[in-house]
Amino acid sequence: MDFDLTSEQELVRDTVRTFARERIEPIAAALDLEGRFPYELVSELAELGLMGLPIPEEYGGAGGDIVSYAIAIEELTRIDSSVAITMAAHTSLGTMPILLYGTEEQKRRWLPDLATGRRLAAFGLTEPDAGSDAGATRTTAELRDGSWVISGSKLFITNAGTDITWGVTITARTGDEISNIVVENGTPGYVISAPMKKLGWRASDTRELSFEDCTVPEGNLLGERGAGFRQFLEILDGGRISVAAMGVGLAQGAYDLAYAYAKEREQFGKPIASFQAIRFKLADMATEIEAGRALVYKAAWLKDHGRAFAREAAMAKLYTGELSSRVASAALQIHGGFGYMEESAISRLYRDQKILEIGEGTNEVQRMVIARHLGL
Ligand SMILES: Cc1cc2nc3c(=O)[nH]c(=O)nc-3n(C[C@H](O)[C@H](O)[C@H](O)COP(=O)(O)OP(=O)(O)OC[C@H]3O[C@@H](n4cnc5c(N)ncnc54)[C@H](O)[C@@H]3O)c2cc1C
Structure with a gap:
């Protein structure tokens, strides 16, 4: 491979490097000590087009490549990991499932808010008894009268509980197989814990989620049933x-x-x-x-x-x-x-x-x- 960066990749590197030094570094220690989510920085990252860096422009993203995205994450982490994981989890885990598996209608409905960084997204895979063995998911989703009724819990989920979180894509058992289903914040029966206290990444948002007969429309299934x-x-x-x-x-x-x-x-x-x-x-x-x-x-x-x-x-x-x-x-x-x-x-x-x-x-x-x- 050719290691020369394109002018676009260099621009991303220089922009994020400057942003991290000038805007994040002065407050990184305070954010960490206070365990405070960096809303102001997320909105500045959004203005720079970084919250949807590798998402196509037609859905509100910046249409950048993955090398540029990796460089942006690298430059942020050089100064502060909490900000970096907020952007990385939002993009790779929160937004990507919708881009990759959503129908055109789902993409048009959900991606613009996420790719522009107005809202944040999460991905809920891990459960109290399903970590490395993520296929051992116990959360269930049952199709009843045109709705999925979800029961179960998820653990350590990044970005799930901020004031600007849109929702989470979760894995759930839909019978013998696993499917991915979107649950928007504010759905009745979807309960989000207080922020978890951590050794590091203290300014990032980490939550335990529970679903108690939480009901979402059948159309919140991402991709085919059983493809989860x-x-x-x-x-x-x-x-x-x-x-x-x-x-x-x-x-x-x-x-x-x-x-x-x-x-x-x-x-x-x-x-x-x-x-x-x-x-x-x-x-x-x-x-x-x-x-x-x-x-x-x-x-x-x-x-x-x-x-x-x-x-x-x-x-x-x-x-x-x-x-x-x-x-x-x-x-x-x-x-x-x-x-x-x-x-x-x-x-x-x-x-x-x-x-x-x-x-x-x-x-x-x-x-x-x-x-x-x-x-x-
Ligand atoms: C701050 C934070 C943020 C996170 N964000 C998210 C998120 O946004 N979404 C999400 O879904 N999850 C998230 N996670 C969960 C994370 O992905 C899991 O913690 C991780 O996959 C490990 O699972 P576990 O903690 O259950 O450990 P376990 O799977 O219980 O593992 C315990 C130990 O056993 C070892 N082990 C397990 N199985 C084997 C084996 N077969 N062979 C050898 N060793 C083995 C592991 O390597 C580990 O050392 C987050 C976790 C943290 C701490």
């Missing part, structure tokens, strides 16, 4: 590119902080960056980040070119999840005791990192997916 299992696997394949981009972005952000600190902090009469132990750490970090970025851009490029990308997306997600863990840990080490203090940016990145090895399939699940693609 295949659909959610496809959605996760695409979503992995964005979480992998978060891994590279978080590692880059941690490296940036460690690099600056190492040059400024003096011990034994010299900047600590002059000690080989520190220089080697930074050299390893920079090398691994390049490798991770190449994996992410390759997976995105394959998807843009209509080629098979699931194997590369899982590899990119696995590698950048583990890479960001190594880099965040080494970067905090370079900060010494200051890095352990709550007010240090590196401590926030360190806490925000762990979920990158859990969400959208754990490291173990990625290895299972990769092994399957290897024919094992």
Whole structure:
């Protein structure tokens, strides 16, 4: 593949980089400490056309490619993961199922509000007893008099409960098989918990959802009845590119902080960056980040070119999840005791990192997916 970015991709990178530095960085620590959802930033991202970056223009999106989308997520995560996951979950998990499986009528009805970022969308797959084994979904949807009657619960769902959330696409058992059904916020019988408190991603919205005889129109089924299992696997394949981009972005952000600190902090009469132990750490970090970025851009490029990308997306997600863990840990080490203090940016990145090895399939699940693609 050709690693030269197009002028459009460069423009996205420069625009998001500037936005993240100027608008997010000054308030990222406060958002995290207060656990406050960044409504003002989401509306600015929407104005920049970033909340529907890879959605076609005819539905209100920016019509960008997946490489540009990955770059945008990477640049946001470099500064703040909570904002990045808000955009990534809205796009890859919330909006994509409607674009990929919705009828023309459903797309015309729902996408314009989502692709322009006026409203947010969520995807509810995980349940208390169905995590890595997502096919073990227990939530049921029964067709009664032209409506789906839904009962069950979903856990850890991103973007589900903000003031601007439109709704959630959930997986549910419709008999022996699984289907995807849209539930709009405000539907009677759909109950959303208070925001869950987390180790990281504290400014992002995470909820438990419960459905008690929740009734939605028959027309809220996405795609064919019974196609839900295949659909959610496809959605996760695409979503992995964005979480992998978060891994590279978080590692880059941690490296940036460690690099600056190492040059400024003096011990034994010299900047600590002059000690080989520190220089080697930074050299390893920079090398691994390049490798991770190449994996992410390759997976995105394959998807843009209509080629098979699931194997590369899982590899990119696995590698950048583990890479960001190594880099965040080494970067905090370079900060010494200051890095352990709550007010240090590196401590926030360190806490925000762990979920990158859990969400959208754990490291173990990625290895299972990769092994399957290897024919094992
Ligand atoms: C902040 C946050 C946001 C999230 N957002 C969403 C969202 O928007 N929508 C959504 O649907 N979900 C969301 N999730 C859920 C997330 O995708 C799941 O947490 C994840 O898939 C793991 O499932 P689990 O937590 O049930 O862990 P489990 O599946 O119970 O896994 C526990 C451990 O066992 C390991 N394990 C399980 N099975 C195997 C096996 N066969 N072989 C080896 N090891 C195994 C796992 O790798 C893990 O280490 C979110 C989670 C968090 C924390």
